[in-house]
Amino acid sequence: MESDRGLAGAPGRSTARAADTDLGDAARRRANPDRRPTLAVWKFASCDGCQLTLLDCEDELLGLTEQVRIEHFLEMSATEGPSGGRAELSGRGPYDLSLVEGSITTAEDAERIQHIRRISRRMVTIGACATAGGIQALRNFGDVDAFRAAVYARPDYIATLETSTPISAHVPVDFELRGCPIDRRQLLEVITAHLSGRKPQIPSHSVCFECKRRGTTCVTVAHGTPCLGPVTHAGCGAICPAYGRGCYGCFGPAERPNLRSMVAQLRRDGMSEADILRVFRTFNAASPEYAPVADLAAEEQDTPRAGTETDPERPA
Ligand code: SF4
Ligand code: SF4
Secondary structure, X not given: OHHHOOOOOOXXXXXXXXXXXXXXXXXXXXXXXXXXXXXXXXXXXXXXXXXXHHHOOHHHHHHHHHHOEEEEEHHHOOOOOXXXXXXXXXXXXXXXXXXXXXXXXXXXXXXXXXXXXXOEEEEEEEOHHHHHOOHHHHHHHOOXXXXXXXXXXXXXXXXXXXXXXXXXXXXXXXXXXXXXXOOXXXXXXXXXXXXXXXXXOOOOOEHHHHHHHHOOXXXXXXXXXXXXXXXXXXXXXXXXXXXXXXOOOOOOEOOOOOHHHHHHHHHHOOOOHHHHHHHHHOOOOOOOOOOOHHHHHHOOOOOOOOOOOOOOOOOO
């Protein structure tokens, strides 16, 4: 989890990779006296929402660009570049910090992420797609050919993998920032930590902790509302419970989630096996932390609490 993957004092494999790029950096600095660290932002299968979070740092963006040189960020670029876009999709590097959004869903993606890892000293994955396969990982539980035929007039034109997988399933990752989309304050903290050579201060506790801190009444205890707060990573400030709704887990798994207790509680709050599977698979379907839920939800169910109705449209 994040707390073990600080950008400072990075693991051995990342240190080796940094050494690989030192020679290139030295040559680059001789040619360019600008000594700001370089930042690159990459997109794979995703909606771009997490990249937009960087542009949403309106008050901090100018200050940030005084500290880092943004060398690759197609979402922010006005032109395609001289090659018409193909080379720009992969970049040349090396880059001090790469932010990667999106999941791996095509064979081309799987090749491109290897290249980007080679030219990146540090790699941070941002958002549910990059850290847990995203909504597109729902395909992992169905028949991709059937989906393709249902959606496209010419499915034979569509080349895609059977699964959508997180970036860490393909290359070593130095830090994973969760959320759909990510939180701008957490993103700024990760970038600032990189610039300072320290570990990002991203709490690994749950949404429940954030509810307590802001004084929000627990929606489960007070109203019997199903809520994934106990197993969901902090970062949003516990927005949904503050407005009387259950958390539906968009920030992905908290550290060491107690899924057995969570599933038992959801059953007591009236959720069926299908409801439980659906709510866990919405945004973070390929998360390894949530994977045991399928077996737990299939175990013999308790009798739903009297007077509690299950609304299949209600996420939590
Ligand atoms: S994690 Fe959510 S907001 Fe970010 S790119 Fe994926 S779908 Fe969009
Ligand atoms: S669903 Fe949960 S994690 Fe997502 S914004 Fe709401 S409270 Fe936060």
